[in-house]
Amino acid sequence: MMHFQIYLKRIISLWLVLLSAFYSSAQSGQFKLTNEFLQLIVSNDGAGCYFNLQNNHGLILTTSPLELQFAGNKPSLSYQITTIDSGIVDETWYPPYGTDNHIRNHYKWMNLSFAQISSIATLNIEFRLFDDAVAFRYRLISPGDSLVLMQEKSTFQLFQAKKCWWSWADYNTLEKLVYETSIGQAKHAAAPFTIETDAEDFLSILEAGIDDYSSMTLKQDLSDSSKFNVNLVPWADGTAVKVKDSLKSPWRVVLVSNSPSALLEPKTILNLNDPPQGDFSWVKPLVYNGVWWEMHLGISTWKIQGGRHGASTTNVKKYIDFASEHGLGGALVEGWNTGWENWGQKDAFDFTTPYTDFDLPALADYAAAHAVELIGHHETGGDIVAYEARMDSAFALYNRLGIHYVKTGYAGPVNPPTEHHHGQYMIRHFNKVMRTAAAYRLMLDVHEPIIPSGWSRTYPNLMTFEGVRGMEWNAWSDGNPPSHTCMIPFTRGLAGPMDYTPGVFDILEDNFQQKRVHWNGEDKGHNAVHSTLSNQLALLLVNYSPMQMAADLPENYLHHPAFHFIESLPAKWDESKVLSSMIGQYIVVARRKGTSWYIGAITNEHSRTVTIPLDFLNPDKKYEIEACMDNASSHYETDPENYVIHQALLSKELPFELWMAPGGGAMVIIREK
Numbered sequence: 001m002m003h004f005q006i007y008l009k010r011i012i013s014l015w016l017v018l019l020s021a022f023y024s025s026a027q028s029g030q031f032k033l034t035n036e037f038l039q040l041i042v043s044n045d046g047a048g049c050y051f052n053l054q055n056n057h058g059l060i061l062t063t064s065p066l067e068l069q070f071a072g073n074k075p076s077l078s079y080q081i082t083t084i085d086s087g088i089v090d091e092t093w094y095p096p097y098g099t100d101n102h103i104r105n106h107y108k109w110m111n112l113s114f115a116q117i118s119s120i121a122t123l124n125i126e127f128r129l130f131d132d133a134v135a136f137r138y139r140l141i142s143p144g145d146s147l148v149l150m151q152e153k154s155t156f157q158l159f160q161a162k163k164c165w166w167s168w169a170d171y172n173t174l175e176k177l178v179y180e181t182s183i184g185q186a187k188h189a190a191a192p193f194t195i196e197t198d199a200e201d202f203l204s205i206l207e208a209g210i211d212d213y214s215s216m217t218l219k220q221d222l223s224d225s226s227k228f229n230v231n232l233v234p235w236a237d238g239t240a241v242k243v244k245d246s247l248k249s250p251w252r253v254v255l256v257s258n259s260p261s262a263l264l265e266p267k268t269i270l271n272l273n274d275p276p277q278g279d280f281s282w283v284k285p286l287v288y289n290g291v292w293w294e295m296h297l298g299i300s301t302w303k304i305q306g307g308r309h310g311a312s313t314t315n316v317k318k319y320i321d322f323a324s325e326h327g328l329g330g331a332l333v334e335g336w337n338t339g340w341e342n343w344g345q346k347d348a349f350d351f352t353t354p355y356t357d358f359d360l361p362a363l364a365d366y367a368a369a370h371a372v373e374l375i376g377h378h379e380t381g382g383d384i385v386a387y388e389a390r391m392d393s394a395f396a397l398y399n400r401l402g403i404h405y406v407k408t409g410y411a412g413p414v415n416p417p418t419e420h421h422h423g424q425y426m427i428r429h430f431n432k433v434m435r436t437a438a439a440y441r442l443m444l445d446v447h448e449p450i451i452p453s454g455w456s457r458t459y460p461n462l463m464t465f466e467g468v469r470g471m472e473w474n475a476w477s478d479g480n481p482p483s484h485t486c487m488i489p490f491t492r493g494l495a496g497p498m499d500y501t502p503g504v505f506d507i508l509e510d511n512f513q514q515k516r517v518h519w520n521g522e523d524k525g526h527n528a529v530h531s532t533l534s535n536q537l538a539l540l541l542v543n544y545s546p547m548q549m550a551a552d553l554p555e556n557y558l559h560h561p562a563f564h565f566i567e568s569l570p571a572k573w574d575e576s577k578v579l580s581s582m583i584g585q586y587i588v589v590a591r592r593k594g595t596s597w598y599i600g601a602i603t604n605e606h607s608r609t610v611t612i613p614l615d616f617l618n619p620d621k622k623y624e625i626e627a628c629m630d631n632a633s634s635h636y637e638t639d640p641e642n643y644v645i646h647q648a649l650l651s652k653e654l655p656f657e658l659w660m661a662p663g664g665g666a667m668v669i670i671r672e673k
Helices: 020-026 313-325 360-369 384-401 424-439 533-542
Strands: 029-034 038-044 049-055 058-065 068-070 081-093 103-114 123-129 133-152 155-157 161-166 179-182 188-190 193-197 202-208 216-221 224-232 241-248 251-257 286-291 330-333 373-379 405-409 443-446 462-465 547-549 575-582 586-593 596-603 608-612 623-630 643-650 656-660 665-672
Touching (some): 029 123, 038 103, 038 123, 313 360, 384 424, 533 586, 533 596, 533 623, 596 656, 623 656
Parallel strands (some): 286 330, 405 443
Antiparallel strands (some): 029 038, 049 058, 068 133, 202 251, 575 586, 596 665, 608 656
8 A cells, every 4th residue: 555545543433323213303403513613513404404614703604505406396305314424534644745745634524314205315415524624515326317406505604704705707717816805796706715704714615526516606695695505517408417326516615714824724625535546656746847938928839830839849858958957857848739720620639740840759758868757738729529539549649658747728618519618528527537647647737627626635646737817827918916826825726736837037028029929819018927036936835736837938047046946946845834824915835845944925016024933943953044035126017027035044033024025025945054
């Protein structure tokens, strides 16, 4: 059994199967799960089933109904509970990569079984109560029957919510700006949906373990701005979920904390997925560069066009050489395969035939000889029918050539037409790709994905996801304001790793300006990365990804004094802490590798000084500090590439004060002497 599957401790309490002795009271009543921090009360009163959640400050969610609605208006619950099981799980497991080298999974659980009615078989609702979250899901078995779910009528009735952070729900993209508003303005929110209460508690509603189901959005109830109903992304025919024999919903999760920083630390989403089965020792995280940013800048092209093709053998060798010389683990190549010239057409892409100026076998050998992983790329343009027909042969080619990583993309309308990116059809597809890639020992970086839901615990080859308005928007649009990156860790980031692709040093995008061609309709011709250089370094730490891209061109890194901060960046961490934060304003994250700590700090459009506590350091050791920080004149708009590198001995007795410029930040490395 692999080391990350070994459990240090597992305590499962005796199941309490309450049958005939309990039956009379099980028809109605209240059923509780409690721990030191939270109390879940599930009520069944004969007219419906609903739950309340409270912490030490009082109510968080109140009278929140649970119900499924199937085709034909068949009721899902008889509201007559036949059995109740409950217990406790306490275990520790070891992921092959991540922000921490071990994860505790500790929760109380309760399963409610409802009596069989008409043609709908027995339905279970499973609950888990963690120290920092509650989760529930529906499971229904109906042997031999096809089930068509019209609506999942789960509801989250907020109690005294003050404000929230959210992005507009879109059935086809997660690449949206995040807003901070009152609850009343959040009419239709994508998950994760993050809220602050009047009691200054913080919670976020999201989902885990999405398999054969549909993605969840959250719609504000027309009659009550504090009530949010689960809305499932529909099929083209208006139905929500179609299954045969059995239905298992994703986990509906409510994270609860008393501070923004504490909201970021739970591993609940991973813990709600099953351990891996089989050998995943071949899975390895890495920091990489690649032929990507130059195309977004319009310096080169994805397709062969006028001698400007980015994925030529000569150009890719340049990236491989740079990665090898500077200790980067991989080099990504986009635009290597034929089909980019047919973008938007059916069957446009060939996933095995390279362009004539790209020698795939030779470059695979060249990368291997230089100890660099060649990262392949499959852009589907949303043509799922074509990709699924060719996926096995494409993965087999990579496997045969010794290519172990593949970045997938879905930038386009889904084929078959009228299906949504985030509906059940695409959920099935993404999970099929995940499982097929595992069979070929391929690691995945998924762009234009569904929302991450913790499947990387079960399939560790599912490394990272985009699913965020990331760096590319800064190349050809108005871009992302500094506050955006101070909000996405508390929204999209709660769902899982983000391939934000930071690390750009040419902030003003003025190098090679004469070579740029405006290729994107949103390109206004005055684009820039809205951050300081130190902020770009810090984002490599703040936005965790086990495949972390240093996105800029090699020419912009070469001989740059700050580049060695990227050269020294680990891809796998032993321990992580959120030291301080305010959603939308700033965040300070610390990650440990061995005896060294790496600290990333970013701020929004306002300058600020933050105090970094050092109580996590060993009091018996001496330390030295190296930091890339904003200079006195640094500013994300007027002087973004100004920075200073500071080196000194560190006094553990004093907190470390860090000043950040508007749109600024810092990367700090603390090493034992």
